[in-house]
Amino acid sequence: MRWKLTEAHYLNVPGTKWEFTIQNRVTGKPQRKVFDVPLYLNPEADSDWNVREGFDGYIAVCHEGRGNPNDIVFVGDPTPGMFPLDDEARALTAKFAWKPTTGTDEEAKMASFGNQILNGLIDQMSDLQVKATQAQSVQGMDQLIAVMTQMMQQQGELIARLANPLVMASPELNQAGLRPEPEPEQAVDVEEPLDEAEPTEEEIAEATKAAQQKEVASAEKALNRMSSRRI
Numbered sequence: 001m002r003w004k005l006t007e008a009h010y011l012n013v014p015g016t017k018w019e020f021t022i023q024n025r026v027t028g029k030p031q032r033k034v035f036d037v038p039l040y041l042n043p044e045a046d047s048d049w050n051v052r053e054g055f056d057g058y059i060a061v062c063h064e065g066r067g068n069p070n071d072i073v074f075v076g077d078p079t080p081g082m083f084p085l086d087d088e089a090r091a092l093t094a095k096f097a098w099k100p101t102t103g104t105d106e107e108a109k110m111a112s113f114g115n116q117i118l119n120g121l122i123d124q125m126s127d128l129q130v131k132a133t134q135a136q137s138v139q140g141m142d143q144l145i146a147v148m149t150q151m152m153q154q155q156g157e158l159i160a161r162l163a164n165p166l167v168m169a170s171p172e173l174n175q176a177g178l179r180p181e182p183e184p185e186q187a188v189d190v191e192e193p194l195d196e197a198e199p200t201e202e203e204i205a206e207a208t209k210a211a212q213q214k215e216v217a218s219a220e221k222a223l224n225r226m227s228s229r230r231i
Contacts (some may be wrong), residue, residue: 006100007080012076019035043058051070142169
C-alpha cells in the first residue's frame with residue numbers, strides 16, 4: 001500500500017517531534033519540552049526524495065508494514081495529492097470521491113482536486129456577480145420603463161394636437177376638437193334711428209342769443225378778476 005506524493009503535505013509521521021528548551025526562573029535549570037508535530041514533505045524539493053530514478057525522483061509513503069524499507073510511514077487516510085502505486089493503494093483511494101493528482105507537472109496541477117475546488121469557487125463567485133448585476137439591471141429597468149411611458153404619453157398628446165390643427169389654433173375648443181355651441185344672446189330693444197332734420201330760423205336765433213350771452217358773461221368774469229388783482 002504505497003503512494004507517490006504529487007503535492008506538498010504535512011503528514012502525520014510517527015516519531016516526528018519538535019522540542020525547545022527554556023530556563024526555569026526558580027531553579028535556573030534548563031527545561032526541555034517535546035511536541036509531536038507533522039512532517040512537511042515537498043515533492044518538488046529533491047532533498048525530500050526518498051526514491052531516485054537517475055536525475056529524477058519522488059517521495060514514496062506507505063502505511064506501517066505495507067511498503068518498502070525506504071518509504072515514509074504515515075498515519076491516516078490518503079489525500080488527493082497522493083498517487084497510488086499498487087493495487088491496495090488504488091483500492092483504498094477509489095473509496096473517496098476525488099481523483100488523485102497524477103504528477104507534479106503543470107498540466108497535472110491544473111487538473112488537481114484542489115485546483116478544481118478553487119475553480120469551482122471562482123465560478124460560483126462569477127455567477128453571483130452576474131446575478132447581482134442582472135438584479136440591479138431589473139430594478140433600474142422599472143424606472144426606465146416608467147420614464148419611457150411618460151415620454152410616450154407626452155408624444156401621443158403632441159401628435160394628436162398636430163393631427164388636429166383646430167385644437168392648437170382655437171384653445172377654446174373642447175377636448176373632442178369641436179367648437180361648443182354659442183350661448184343665445186340676450187334680447188335688447190332697439191329703437192329706430194332719428195331722422196336728420198335741418199334747424200329752423202327760430203332755433204338758429206335762439207342758439208345765437210345763447211352764445212352771445214355766454215360771451216358777455218365770460219368777459220364780465222375776466223374784468224372782475226383783473227379789478228380784484230389791482231386792488
